[in-house]
Amino acid sequence: MQLSRSDWLRVSRPIAAVAIGVLALGVLYYAFSGSGPEGGPGGPGGGGGRPPPSVLVGKAHTGKVVHEIVAVGSLRSNESVVIQPEITGRIVEISFNEGEAIAKGATLIRLDDSVHQAELQQAQAQLALSKANYDRASDLFKRGNASARARDEALAQMRVAEANVALASALLEKTNITAPFDGTLGLREVSLGDYVKPGDKMVNIENIDPVKVDFRVPEVHAAVLKVGQDISVALDPLPGQHFQGAVYAIDPLIDPNGRAVILRARVENKQEQLRPGMFARVNLVLDRRDDAIMLPETAVFPMGVKRFVYRVVDGKAVRAEVETGMRREGKVEIVSGITLEDIIVLEGHFKLQDGRPLTPISAEKDKTS
Numbered sequence: 001m002q003l004s005r006s007d008w009l010r011v012s013r014p015i016a017a018v019a020i021g022v023l024a025l026g027v028l029y030y031a032f033s034g035s036g037p038e039g040g041p042g043g044p045g046g047g048g049g050r051p052p053p054s055v056l057v058g059k060a061h062t063g064k065v066v067h068e069i070v071a072v073g074s075l076r077s078n079e080s081v082v083i084q085p086e087i088t089g090r091i092v093e094i095s096f097n098e099g100e101a102i103a104k105g106a107t108l109i110r111l112d113d114s115v116h117q118a119e120l121q122q123a124q125a126q127l128a129l130s131k132a133n134y135d136r137a138s139d140l141f142k143r144g145n146a147s148a149r150a151r152d153e154a155l156a157q158m159r160v161a162e163a164n165v166a167l168a169s170a171l172l173e174k175t176n177i178t179a180p181f182d183g184t185l186g187l188r189e190v191s192l193g194d195y196v197k198p199g200d201k202m203v204n205i206e207n208i209d210p211v212k213v214d215f216r217v218p219e220v221h222a223a224v225l226k227v228g229q230d231i232s233v234a235l236d237p238l239p240g241q242h243f244q245g246a247v248y249a250i251d252p253l254i255d256p257n258g259r260a261v262i263l264r265a266r267v268e269n270k271q272e273q274l275r276p277g278m279f280a281r282v283n284l285v286l287d288r289r290d291d292a293i294m295l296p297e298t299a300v301f302p303m304g305v306k307r308f309v310y311r312v313v314d315g316k317a318v319r320a321e322v323e324t325g326m327r328r329e330g331k332v333e334i335v336s337g338i339t340l341e342d343i344i345v346l347e348g349h350f351k352l353q354d355g356r357p358l359t360p361i362s363a364e365k366d367k368t369s
Contacts, residue, residue: 013294051359057349058363061339065292065326068283073215075278078180078266079207083108086174088197091190097188102179102205109190111201113175120168121351127161134158183207189258206276209269214244215282216260225250230285235278243267247284272276288296292325293334299346300324300332309338310345310352312360317345317352 089111096108142148173182186204190196211234217225227250233243245267254261263284267274298307301324307324310317322337338344345352346363 013282026298027239035276038138049295052357053351053358054361055310055351056346056363057343057360058346059342060334060338060344062291062340063294063331063333065287065294065328066285066301067287067326068285069217069221071215071217071282071284073213073280073282074111075267075274075276075280076212076214077206078210078212079183080204080276081180082204083177083202084109084199084254085109085177085196085202086193086198087111087171088181089175091192091194091196094188094192096185096188096203098185098203100185101184102183104181106179107176108179108182109177109184111175111177112174113195115159116172116175119173120165123161123164123168127158127165130154130158130161171314172246176332177202178207180350181205181207197369206357208272208276210245210266210275211269211274211276213265213280213282214262215265215280215284216255216258216262217284219261220260221260221286222254225261231267231286232283232285233267233274234283235274238273241273243269277350289333293338293340294331295334295344296340297327297330297332298347299314299344299349300334301349308336310349311338311344312345312358315357315360317349317354317358319354319355 071129091109093110094108095106095110096102102108134151134154134157137146141148142150151311166244184203184207186206188203190200190202196202213231225247227247229247231245231247233245234241235243240299245265247263247265249264251264253260265282295309301309302305306318307322309322311320313319320337320342325333327333343360345358352358
């Protein structure tokens with residue numbers, strides 16, 4: 001009997017559906033009972049099929065971790081002052097050369113002291129007279145030939161004369177202007193014969209060994225800033241060189257304009273390569289750990305907002321939550337969650353599930369093969 005095209009289609013469709021169903025059942029049987037990694041012949045209880053997935057395993061190691069903040073700042077002199085006279089006078093001597101080193105107490109400028117010398121001599125003469133008058137009044141008082149009032153007035157006059165001598169001496173001393181500290185002189189702004197008055201700028205002195213570095217750090221880091229933290233300074237005029245220093249002061253006031261904390265550090269400057277006013281790039285070391293637990297970044301995987309690794313326990317993958325820290329050069333710091341003795345899946349975690357068997361390949365053997 002010859003079937004028509006429509007009859008053939010009616011007969012073949014049920015047969016095709018049955019065949020597809022049988023194929024699906026075979027796949028499910030293979031996946032769940034026959035060849036899976038645990039239940040069938042390919043698993044621990046069977047004799048054929050796929051073996052447990054191979055993954056690279058190894059132990060964590062310790063390494064150095066440095067938590068840094070990059071900031072910008074400027075250099076300042078360790079000490080800086082502009083020399084100004086305290087009294088009026090005419091300059092009669094300039095005892096320095098611009099740009100040279102100067103020692104503390106060395107004479108820089110002398111003002112005309114002739115008037116002050118005369119005033120001192122006058123005060124000293126008046127003191128001598130007052131002292132003699134007091135001695136006579138005191139002697140007469142002891143003999144009963146003078147009153148206590150006369151003696152006291154003579155004493156007061158002597159004390160006034162002593163004060164006048166001290167005042168004249170102080171004014172005379174101020175005609176000799178000296179360096180307040182060791183440093184390097186700047187450019188002078190006066191000449192011999194100039195008549196100066198208090199507040200006039202004459203020359204600046206800079207002490208630049210060490211130098212100070214002022215820089216700003218965002219206020220979000222305020223809680224971890226502290227005195228003694230190390231810094232490294234780089235400058236555009238000195239490429240390739242880094243200068244080390246340490247924070248010694250933190251401004252307690254947060255700058256409201258930039259919402260930043262201002263820090264000040266000292267940097268040694270034995271060769272005097274660093275100059276006040278230079279722009280500086282500063283690396284501030286917030287924390288340094290020499291024994292941090294480190295793993296390759298490939299060992300850590302996220303699940304939601306958490307981070308996990310697989311530990312190898314009795315030939316199975318055991319998921320462990322970890323807390324991560326700093327990252328550097330393909331490595332990640334593990335703050336908590338594992339120990340240095342744990343065997344960790346370093347690569348291939350995407351093949352695993354928690355509690356499933358695995359085939360470990362040692363990272364050390366892999367390196368030597």
